[in-house]
Amino acid sequence: VEEQRARWERKRSRTAKELLETEHKYLEQLDLVVTFFVTILRAKGTLKPAVLETIFGLLESIYSASQVLSFHLERGNLGSGLENFCQNLELYGHYAENLEQANKTLKEQLRRNKSFRRFKKLQETRPQFQGRKLEDLLPLPMQRLHQYKHFLKDLLENTSLDSGDYQKLAKAVKSVSEISQWVQDIVHKRENSLQLLRVQKLLKGQKTQVLTPGRWYIREGWLLVVPSKGEELKRRMFFLFSDILIATKPCHPLHLLNSNKLACQAVYPLHQCVVDKVFGHTQSQGGLLSLSFPHKTLLLMSSDQQDINDWCQSLTAAVR
Numbered sequence: 001v002e003e004q005r006a007r008w009e010r011k012r013s014r015t016a017k018e019l020l021e022t023e024h025k026y027l028e029q030l031d032l033v034v035t036f037f038v039t040i041l042r043a044k045g046t047l048k049p050a051v052l053e054t055i056f057g058l059l060e061s062i063y064s065a066s067q068v069l070s071f072h073l074e075r076g077n078l079g080s081g082l083e084n085f086c087q088n089l090e091l092y093g094h095y096a097e098n099l100e101q102a103n104k105t106l107k108e109q110l111r112r113n114k115s116f117r118r119f120k121k122l123q124e125t126r127p128q129f130q131g132r133k134l135e136d137l138l139p140l141p142m143q144r145l146h147q148y149k150h151f152l153k154d155l156l157e158n159t160s161l162d163s164g165d166y167q168k169l170a171k172a173v174k175s176v177s178e179i180s181q182w183v184q185d186i187v188h189k190r191e192n193s194l195q196l197l198r199v200q201k202l203l204k205g206q207k208t209q210v211l212t213p214g215r216w217y218i219r220e221g222w223l224l225v226v227p228s229k230g231e232e233l234k235r236r237m238f239f240l241f242s243d244i245l246i247a248t249k250p251c252h253p254l255h256l257l258n259s260n261k262l263a264c265q266a267v268y269p270l271h272q273c274v275v276d277k278v279f280g281h282t283q284s285q286g287g288l289l290s291l292s293f294p295h296k297t298l299l300l301m302s303s304d305q306q307d308i309n310d311w312c313q314s315l316t317a318a319v320r
Helices: 002-044 049-056 059-074 078-088 090-112 114-124 140-157 166-202 305-319
Strands: 217-226 234-241 244-250 262-269 274-278 287-293 296-302
Touching (some): 002 049, 002 059, 059 078, 078 140, 090 114, 140 166, 166 217, 217 305, 234 305, 262 287, 296 305
Antiparallel strands (some): 217 296, 234 244, 244 262, 274 287
């Protein structure tokens, strides 16, 4: 038991030391933004207060919270330092929510505001920046949140249950995990919006509305449609979402405006769809899927066994 405790203590000390060293490095990087950008820009009035607020958001508050954490870690107050720090973790969630708008506003200001463009270039040439750009430094809190999660889990695993720090660390791990999940959800929503927008732009005309609240993109790919009457197979591009399946075909390559777009052939709602996998339709590898809708049955084929299995799983999950 004593040996086990000694091992835990060594690991815990190592993790605590690494947490403090990386916290110092993180503070140095945040300090670059706060000192050379936020403070000077506020004093000079190069950017309007609202624009400054949008680009840098809660960075100063995050910086202050880290300074306090660093102060506690330096004095070995691990449990109480982290417990106190976790009360400020919501800052990271709100910072993540604003990050997309911050990047958009930054790009806009660089395009329109000549004096800000010059100022940014000048600050980034300072030796302290070591070639880093402002764009590289703004996402730092998101990366640090991910690191906190791992450090805190390691510390908890190497703290004995009867230690005074155990409950405080357990609470801190729970807080960090919840905020990490919040940030992850923000990232997923953003990625999903970009996928919906991309598909909307791929489709000819505006008749098919892809951008609908609550809709999630799942997958896309080419499949062969088996016609009900003995016609030849039709190759179609399918887009699967959480509530619908869209079948499309390429527009004519010589079309003036839409040569690289897809024309929507049909939109199938999934809420009344039944998915069945059909085997043995050919001697070769591959497979056949049957999708039954109230007024139509769709037979989809692929020569790639793995592809048809993946489609079957995705469609079944979406229907469910």
